Amino acid sequence: MAASPVQVTGTVLTTRRVDAYHALTVVAPGVADRTRPGHFVGVAVGGPSTSMLTRRAFAIHDVKPDYGGTVELVFTVRGPGTAWLADLRARDTLDLVGPLGRPFPLPRDPCTCVLVGGEYGSASLFALADALQQRGCRIDFVLGAPSADRVFGALRARRMGETTTLTTEDGSIGMRGKVTDVLPGVIADTRADVVYACGPMAMLQGVTAVAVEFDIPVQVAVEEAMACGIGVCMTCVLPVIGDDGVTRMVRACTDGPVFRGERVRFEDVGTIPFDALGAPGGRHV
Amino acid sequence: MAASPVQVTGTVLTTRRVDAYHALTVVAPGVADRTRPGHFVGVAVGGPSTSMLTRRAFAIHDVKPDYGGTVELVFTVRGPGTAWLADLRARDTLDLVGPLGRPFPLPRDPCTCVLVGGEYGSASLFALADALQQRGCRIDFVLGAPSADRVFGALRARRMGETTTLTTEDGSIGMRGKVTDVLPGVIADTRADVVYACGPMAMLQGVTAVAVEFDIPVQVAVEEAMACGIGVCMTCVLPVIGDDGVTRMVRACTDGPVFRGERVRFEDVGTIPFDALGAPGGRHV
Amino acid sequence: MLTASGCGGTGRELAQFFDVTRLGAFVTRSITMAPRAGRPTPRMAETPSGLLNAVGLQGPGVEAFLTQELPWLAERGARTVVSIGGGTVAEYTALARRLADAPGVTAVEVNLSCPNIEDRGRVFARDGSSAAEVVASVRAATRYDVPVIAKLASDVADIVAVARSCVDGGADALAMINTPVGMSVDVDSMRPALAAGTGGLSGPAIRPIAVRCVWQVHAALPGVPIIGMGGVTSGRDALEFVLAGACAVAVGSALFHDPYACPRIQRELEELLTERGFDRLADAVGLAHHPPGSGPRGRTDLEESSL
Amino acid sequence: MLTASGCGGTGRELAQFFDVTRLGAFVTRSITMAPRAGRPTPRMAETPSGLLNAVGLQGPGVEAFLTQELPWLAERGARTVVSIGGGTVAEYTALARRLADAPGVTAVEVNLSCPNIEDRGRVFARDGSSAAEVVASVRAATRYDVPVIAKLASDVADIVAVARSCVDGGADALAMINTPVGMSVDVDSMRPALAAGTGGLSGPAIRPIAVRCVWQVHAALPGVPIIGMGGVTSGRDALEFVLAGACAVAVGSALFHDPYACPRIQRELEELLTERGFDRLADAVGLAHHPPGSGPRGRTDLEESSL
Ligand SMILES: Cc1cc2nc3c(=O)[nH]c(=O)nc-3n(C[C@H](O)[C@H](O)[C@H](O)COP(=O)(O)OP(=O)(O)OC[C@H]3O[C@@H](n4cnc5c(N)ncnc54)[C@H](O)[C@@H]3O)c2cc1C
Ligand SMILES: Cc1cc2nc3c(=O)[nH]c(=O)nc-3n(C[C@H](O)[C@H](O)[C@H](O)COP(=O)(O)OP(=O)(O)OC[C@H]3O[C@@H](n4cnc5c(N)ncnc54)[C@H](O)[C@@H]3O)c2cc1C
């Protein structure tokens, strides 16, 4: 289970643009302390008289000890909430709840890990890479996006990873194509023991398929629309197969967002599989 | 009828505190050009994703020709809308509709005018004083408020007026009491021909009673909760006696906010007088 | 793009901002037989993303309307939908008769959210049969080439049933929704915020309820033209109603915030339609009912319950 | 201060943030006989000052609830109101029986916003007589010292009539309101935003509707305890419900934004009551119905219409 989350009203330290993304560093000691790689935060958007009720979820990109503890978020403007965030300036305040979710599990022994990031999904991989390297693991990166400006963290990946492979759909940087086009090669070359992935659902599905092919474990961090982020609203569910072989509609926010890839029924996301526990006409009903 | 109003998205030029008030100068050429003393503006509050639907009404305090035309608003924080306004900084934008309402009518010939302002109500009196002085009128001010920090514009009144009398309920500046305590003396001393007043309803009622006693005309600028400010919603009505002697529920925003004081049925504000046109069981029904 | 009844004044006020003849139609406030002074103030209270109002149909009565307001609109050539309100079937009928030979009436909208004096003040719109009775008699009193629009409220257990009654009663089109009844208490004065106690809730807060009503009625009565309204503030909002089944959209409270709302929303809607490859609005009407693909997410199993 | 059904998880999630035993009561999500997987995703859509949800009563079923969830709450000494949902009167009755000898049930709340399988899916809460039937049989199956609360929805023409039926059926208290049915269409995908099409609307957007329901029912049935809910996010909102007639207030969607909402709102409410000179909450209940003065603004002529 996650570290016990807290709510803090933090001060924005810096804002910057990184290609297609915005990065926001916020002073949030209570959150920073407890964060482990893969955690996310729920951010209140819109200010005091806003019409936007739900917090927005963002992966925690970086944690620094400055000012008692800061967290950095990396995001792209998608709708009114992220537009509001992009307008924040230094010294504004930001209301965060975190850290939320289950972080990435780490291997007990040193091994070789391929970290796959799609678009801003790579944001959560650098803290993970750090933790893995501290355990003596070898790291290789595969980062992909539709275009060069949407590949996040290529430089940092090059610094940290043994190898870094980039893909873009328009070929504007790295190989033209998708991460799944190059992943088999990387796994084979590095003789990877495990794959970690964060990015769009379709990518996670593809990455999982590749890992299954190579018969190595894969940990994926999924993204589902969330109303609460703390496990009480049941809106963020997806079908996941349990240890007992039974498919349940589990919460991405507290049972995830990190799952073993092969347990997620990607094909059935957005449905209630007929054989899920409690499905209409299905098991136990 | 008012000058044809326009909507403009203006840039905030300066913000400052004046005792209990906030003053905001906004670049709004189209509005500034058309403004006459007594006009007001409707201000959108809360930003793009706000939950606050209605514009807030503010008297136009000052108009300057800088940057093509600026307007200054003076306000006190009452609720979430004015709190948002108070947080604006220079270079932020503000969405205004104006000028709205019927301005103060000016006398054709030079005469002696007493200008009575309660709290921020005095904000609209300085432009009026200017216009009156240009027509050769003598101006005397009576400004009142509960306490010294809520008397607005005392210095400017002292500069512009022949005499300026201040009243506060706590006696912290000027005479202890209300404007209506001193008004008869001022009218008598100055042999005033006309009274102009802007401030809380109770004050306008008192001022009107005094003017009626002296049998001189009185023009009052009323304040009623407004949803639109442009005359389409019918929420801002109050009972006013027409030229034909018939009481009608008229709109403060477009039929006012300036009315002849003795025509306003202050006692009946907040009711439908039984003899109003279209009253239940009343005239013509 | 229409104005919503009671939100566009007499037309003259909006004409300061844009050309009212370019509206799909100008819808008048609800006209009553006699002049009405309306409700006491406060008549409005702001709520989160909404607005409560209790204006109480203030207006000059039908005679003054016909001499002072309608001619102004007619002279300019504005398409005018006259909304009517009454306390009895007879009053609605008399209003319809009075309008029958007035020039410049494009359509008659029957505001059914008025209390029925003969039924202990029960609102017509909440009772299918009395709503149908009003519509039938207005239809009978109105010229054959002037459409009669029944305006419904969402405060009912089954909006489809009321809609069907009105159509059976002769309504040529339906307008929905009128304001659900709401209330706000001022915690400082510890009294209702409105002098009238309750009021009608409008604005974006009610849009999900309005879209649901349009969706349900369009699903049940696909051939009946629907004028959608409730919280429309942008072209995207308008398109939401169109996709749910409205063939026209009316703008109410948004006019209070943006006097140019109608032409702006019209323009935004046209752009959105063009972006999506529609030549005509008609091609988008009700489209959300018919998924282009047929994947499992495309299934339209719309139980009416929230569960 | 209560949690609203379906908004507080199992209690464990909120216990990370505050002590759930300090709640007036923890209200469970609606428990069903069998496990339910609920509705497909997307299950939520944000609307202006509101939230649409279509979770579909996902839950483990009553047996798992009794073995895995209730004991956790009971051990800690949390007052627990168990909400129940069913498709037939028999199912509600069976649930009430199953709960009757479970330790730690402070009250039973009957979620009447479920479709009645035996009445073509018509929601119980929309039909006074079937609502009363459910309440009566749950009352009969429940221990005499455990109150039965009927939870009503606002999607009816006459909330007072439904409330009266439930009280006549034996309800000890009423909870209102459950979420009005709403819908949102995604203008990009041109499909309903929720997989289920329609969903329940919650949050501040519906507060005026909820306050109005509480006001009307308290006016008609002043002796019946009411739990008010719908868009409560602050002590001021809670006080609004109390002044309208609620003797307890529940917090739902606000928990999604602020996990500490219950203790915070409780504290804010206590401060507001103290400021206004109330020693006890009970003294403020329904106070907005009884004006202290009697000036013309104090008149309470509350016609139920919005006009
Ligand atoms: C665990 C997790 C981690 C995330 N990390 C990042 C990140 O590091 N950087 C980043 O740019 N984005 C991230 N996202 C996606 C981000 O939450 C959405 O882009 C954001 O909520 C959109 O808000 P909006 O108001 O701009 O857009 P809108 O589309 O207007 O949002 C409306 C509503 O939908 C919800 N919503 C819409 N899309 C998503 C989505 N994909 N995921 C979750 N909720 C959604 C919003 O929370 C809100 O309630 C993450 C999402 C999750 C669940
Ligand atoms: C013609 C006119 C001129 C005004 N000029 C000034 C001025 O120069 N300086 C100043 O400080 N204030 C002025 N006011 C009052 C000002 O409009 C309110 O203080 C402001 O609307 C409060 O908004 P809020 O969100 O802070 O408060 P809230 O009380 O939360 O407002 C909620 C709603 O009530 C309305 N409302 C509440 N009180 C009033 C009121 N007294 N008048 C109008 N609407 C109200 C708001 O517009 C809004 O719709 C004027 C009002 C009018 C009608």
Ligand SMILES: Cc1cc2nc3c(=O)[nH]c(=O)nc-3n(C[C@H](O)[C@H](O)[C@H](O)COP(=O)(O)O)c2cc1C
């Ligand atoms: C101030 C006001 C007055 C209204 N008057 C009427 C009316 O006279 N007749 C009527 O049918 N509807 C009336 N309505 C309802 C609107 O026509 C419309 O149905 C409702 O406001 C929803 O649309 P909106 O959210 O765009 O405002 C009024 C609404 C408001 C806000």
Ligand SMILES: Cc1cc2nc3c(=O)[nH]c(=O)nc-3n(C[C@H](O)[C@H](O)[C@H](O)COP(=O)(O)O)c2cc1C
């Ligand atoms: C995600 C979600 C799930 C809900 N589940 C239930 C439920 O299981 N049973 C029930 O009676 N009400 C349920 N409700 C309704 C709430 O209990 C409450 O009546 C409603 O949300 C209004 O309160 P709010 O505005 O504070 O959220 C649910 C509401 C939400 C938002």
Ligand code: FES
């Ligand atoms: S987001 Fe609420 S349970 Fe996951």
Ligand code: FES
């Ligand atoms: S504020 Fe709308 S008519 Fe005056």
